Amino acid sequence: MTYLDKAFDLSGTVAVVTGAGSGMGRVGSEVLAEAGAKVVVADIDTARIDETVAAITAAGGTAKGKQVDVSQKASVDDLVDFAVAEFGRIDSMLNVAGVPHNVDVVDVTEEDLDRIIGINLKGTFFGCQAAMRAMLPQGSGAIVNVASSIIDLPFQGYSVYGMTKAGVTMLTRVLAAEAGPHGIRVNTIAPGSTVSGFIDRHRFNDKGEPDPERLERYVSNMKATSPLGLMGEPIDQAYLLLYLVAPASKFVTGNTFRANGGNARPW
Template structure:
């Protein structure tokens, strides 16, 4: 698009999981605004359709599908929708994920399996499906989502943090495999970000959160940042846009952090 320079995504096709809300929704809208045609997947099919409708109403190109990322064949079908509808795949953003709260001694096998399936296997399946299209093209950008939790151990987040650390290593390993083909692979590692993900450990059985407890939690997160801020979904979406664009043509195998300084690492 005029004026975007190396950030222009006109003619590109992006596939985004977790596109019904939060970072995935923001990424879908950001990439579409930069000119990309977007294929949106989420287990919340109606939510993905709402994101699609906003993009289309704004003049963009988008399709949406209900997808359970723990099922490899559904992820492959989502990627196939990109090639069927738009003829190629330039960007794969594996955003879908869930939180998990509980001390190691208390985590059930069912919860362990659930979080591994969504946070790691879903990303792995997305990488596989994207590679099957991108290898013949000889180009592409795969963008995964890890978390600041990989750098800042916190009690009660062991399963979540472990799955996100696995995503980071998957990203770096695949970058080595994919680089000679012309495919870049990176991950973002968001800090505390204001989405419907926030405060899961504060919710009761009906999904309600006490406003006073939430305010206290938000203050705690701000206090952990040198900037005294927490991130918006758009902050993470902008990193995904950077990694999708030619502005990052020399970036692969990296962990990029928009976290307001909540973790500062080499």
């Protein structure tokens, strides 16, 4: 094998990916499988789970699907137990599942506050916790959490979302310090604006009707935050996920990586 082959070879490893039914979770799962990993595809949407598993197996990879509600600790624990039962171990845990939220502080309801924290922050915490229990006995592993460029730029209306993603970055740093002595690495990616299901809410007007002009304005605004004049695609984040669980990053932990087009300003 060449240096490059060795650096990104995941043969014989097992990866668990939450939020794997769409967007960067799905593309990331496909990339990891292509690199040789056996992938546990986890999502709350069973139809999307089936689609991702089918895509991986059609390409010659190995995948099993498992429904999960990351906001529920028991569900996440069950996911990790399932992965170990199916494949004998977990080498990488990718906590991708998350939901957007765009409401001014004064209008945020307690129900929404609890929901977003439950999925974005508690869900990531539960994933880290469950993965650690599986990885500690084997003395190795890689955990990747997903934050957002919102941690660097204050976008109006993103208070709750930003709070959860800032929390994810600190969780990563603390856990990296705790996990390192056990051979386990923990890192975060902080994606920039990406064309995925996350922007679906900008496709419709307040009446729920398709609104191409609103979507075009949003895309234009997002492109304007990047010196490259681009919006990202799920594959841009998937390559980061691959790097952070592969041998190529064996000396990398406690860091936050940004594929964000050089986000330079809020809009």
